[in-house]
Amino acid sequence: MSDQLSGALRAPDPALGARQALVRRRRGSGGRVYAAARWMAAGLFAALLVSLVVVMANDASQAFGRSGIGFIWSGTWNPAANEFGAGILVVGTIVTTAVAMLLVIPVGLGAAAFLAEFAPRWLAGAFSAAVDLLAAIPSIVVGLWGLIVLSPLFARDVEPFLGAVPVVEWFFHGPAYGPSVLLASVVLAVMTLPTMVALSRTALRGVPQADREAALALGATRWQVVRKAVIPGARAGVAAAITLAIGRALGESIAVAMVIGNNPSIPHSLLAPGATLGSAIINQFAEASPGLGASSIVALAVVLLALTVAVNLGGQALLRANATRRALRGGEPR
Amino acid sequence: MNRSRDAVAVGRDDSVLVGDEGRRTSGRSRAFVQDAARRSLWRRRLAGRAGRLACALALVVGLAPLVAELAYTTARGVRGISFGFFVHAPTPPGIPGGGISTAIVGTAQIIGLALAVAVPVGLCAALFLYERPGRLATGLRFSADVLAGVPSIVIGIFAYALVVRGLHHFSDLAASFAIAVLMVPIMIRANEEAMRTVPVDLWEAGVALGARRSRVARSVVVRSAVPGLVSGNLLAVARGVGETAPLLFTVAAPTAAMTLLIFSEGTEALPAAQETAWATAFVLLAFVLALSVTSRVVAWGLTRRAR
Numbered sequence A: 001m002s003d004q005l006s007g008a009l010r011a012p013d014p015a016l017g018a019r020q021a022l023v024r025r026r027r028g029s030g031g032r033v034y035a036a037a038r039w040m041a042a043g044l045f046a047a048l049l050v051s052l053v054v055v056m057a058n059d060a061s062q063a064f065g066r067s068g069i070g071f072i073w074s075g076t077w078n079p080a081a082n083e084f085g086a087g088i089l090v091v092g093t094i095v096t097t098a099v100a101m102l103l104v105i106p107v108g109l110g111a112a113a114f115l116a117e118f119a120p121r122w123l124a125g126a127f128s129a130a131v132d133l134l135a136a137i138p139s140i141v142v143g144l145w146g147l148i149v150l151s152p153l154f155a156r157d158v159e160p161f162l163g164a165v166p167v168v169e170w171f172f173h174g175p176a177y178g179p180s181v182l183l184a185s186v187v188l189a190v191m192t193l194p195t196m197v198a199l200s201r202t203a204l205r206g207v208p209q210a211d212r213e214a215a216l217a218l219g220a221t222r223w224q225v226v227r228k229a230v231i232p233g234a235r236a237g238v239a240a241a242i243t244l245a246i247g248r249a250l251g252e253s254i255a256v257a258m259v260i261g262n263n264p265s266i267p268h269s270l271l272a273p274g275a276t277l278g279s280a281i282i283n284q285f286a287e288a289s290p291g292l293g294a295s296s297i298v299a300l301a302v303v304l305l306a307l308t309v310a311v312n313l314g315g316q317a318l319l320r321a322n323a324t325r326r327a328l329r330g331g332e333p334r
Numbered sequence B: 001m002n003r004s005r006d007a008v009a010v011g012r013d014d015s016v017l018v019g020d021e022g023r024r025t026s027g028r029s030r031a032f033v034q035d036a037a038r039r040s041l042w043r044r045r046l047a048g049r050a051g052r053l054a055c056a057l058a059l060v061v062g063l064a065p066l067v068a069e070l071a072y073t074t075a076r077g078v079r080g081i082s083f084g085f086f087v088h089a090p091t092p093p094g095i096p097g098g099g100i101s102t103a104i105v106g107t108a109q110i111i112g113l114a115l116a117v118a119v120p121v122g123l124c125a126a127l128f129l130y131e132r133p134g135r136l137a138t139g140l141r142f143s144a145d146v147l148a149g150v151p152s153i154v155i156g157i158f159a160y161a162l163v164v165r166g167l168h169h170f171s172d173l174a175a176s177f178a179i180a181v182l183m184v185p186i187m188i189r190a191n192e193e194a195m196r197t198v199p200v201d202l203w204e205a206g207v208a209l210g211a212r213r214s215r216v217a218r219s220v221v222v223r224s225a226v227p228g229l230v231s232g233n234l235l236a237v238a239r240g241v242g243e244t245a246p247l248l249f250t251v252a253a254p255t256a257a258m259t260l261l262i263f264s265e266g267t268e269a270l271p272a273a274q275e276t277a278w279a280t281a282f283v284l285l286a287f288v289l290a291l292s293v294t295s296r297v298v299a300w301g302l303t304r305r306a307r
Helices: A002-010 A014-025 A032-072 A087-118 A121-134 A139-164 A181-205 A209-217 A222-233 A235-251 A254-259 A277-285 A292-329 B003-007 B027-079 B083-087 B101-131 B135-148 B152-167 B172-195 B200-208 B213-241 B258-266 B271-306
Strands: none
Touching (some): A032 A292, A032 B213, A087 A181, A087 A222, A087 A235, A087 A277, A087 A292, A087 B027, A121 A181, A121 B271, A139 A181, A139 B027, A139 B258, A181 A235, A181 A254, A181 B027, A209 A222, A254 B258, A277 A292, A277 B152, A292 B135, B027 B271, B101 B135, B200 B213, B213 B271, B258 B271
16 A cells, blocks of 8 residues: 555656646647747747847948947037937937936826825726826827927926026026927826836735735824835835836837927027937938938937837846745735 | 725724833823824824825826827817818818828728738747747747837837838838837737636646647637737737837828828928818827727626636
């Protein structure tokens, strides 16, 4: 009896055996067309990625060959003089994104905290659905609204007002045109807000219920629970939401091109028109001369690609770290 | 989500801060501590009120521009809508009359062709991830994540460099290529997410019955995951339809797609051009939001039927 038992224990796991049999049968079980289709899809995708890198690097090589790696920070963009450098555009991209994030992070996090922690269930459900829906608004429509509705409004009311407030006006001097770095940042903020709210709400809800209960038991008010237990607990998830929002803001081009005023020079004030990598690509593409001009446009796209991929990889690493930590702590599955 | 209210017996403002009940403290110091506790409680309750109000305000402030934008587009766009608007070709900018028939047809062609490639590729790649987990699958998943984060304008430049330069002319084909490249990673991720709900045991049971893998994929995996698959792909279509930047570098004429028409007419100062832009924006918005809602309803309805 005991011999039989130990024999059974030593025998391979039947499920494992079945699985191995399946693996061995893989080739023999027909469905060659299907196997080929599956492999082709995977292969096609890999080829796509490789060709993306190869084609862009090849087309940008002339611009990078001329200015070297200095293309990224050299500060003149003057097609007439055949001088191409992405420096000002990189600065413009980073400034618009940073100002947009200054607006989006507090507002988005507050809204997410309200939806995840304070709102009654029906309200949270309705607003969450609304946020998801608003995230689907195409960027061109937001851009059109920014250009035709917000731009005159900014030129008439908002920008003169900001220029008149003490201390704040250090950032907002100069004439109010309407199209400006500020307007571009506001439009970016409007566009990235739904992403920020949806992702950080998910992160906040992933915080284990026990953390909330523990804080409540210590005598914390609900607000203190959110501020001291829930938001710190969801730090990695919120950071991931922020990085993904940054990635979207960096890469957004059409709406920015419509409202930023397209002036490739260092903006001395947030009211001055500026340019970003994306907006410059859109505006310069049509009039780029073949050869160096066209190559420089592609080089701008390469710089933008590198920037966004770096940010997104950071965001993914954060998400993964968050998932691991949650698994270790035995938090609630999402 | 609101379980905290049920799980812990606390009041609405829910904080019970007990003063120092220790026996060794004198009456005076106890009164002092209790007073301090009361003041602290009052302060913390006030902070809680303010904080909650600030959060609610953040939601309102955040959503207000988007809702205003939606309302404005609807109000202004509806005026330009008529039967003729859908069936007539566009007139040159500034000349009144005309419609957007070519833009609607163009968008439909571009998206249709892109879908014809992207949907099968997305589905097969997701099945690959499902059936063959391993290093290769991890790499594929990772590259899908990376590609999904690439800005659409970069994809547009890529399509220009590869297809437009390769064929020596601008074409809808190049636009379809760009949109397909844009949609495939989104679809792979959404499809995989949907298939994750199908237990591997089910797949193994199917194969153990001796069914072909294609048959198992069709009758077990795809069939059980269908709500998620449909809604994920619909969302990808909504993204594709609303894209502008990739089309700028690939399409021959600005009248060949709705988003491009909005861009070219909207940046004209002429009133008639702007009316066309708003009406087109309204049509686009209605279509994209309808797709988005349909995607949610489909996911919900099919999931309920499957239960």
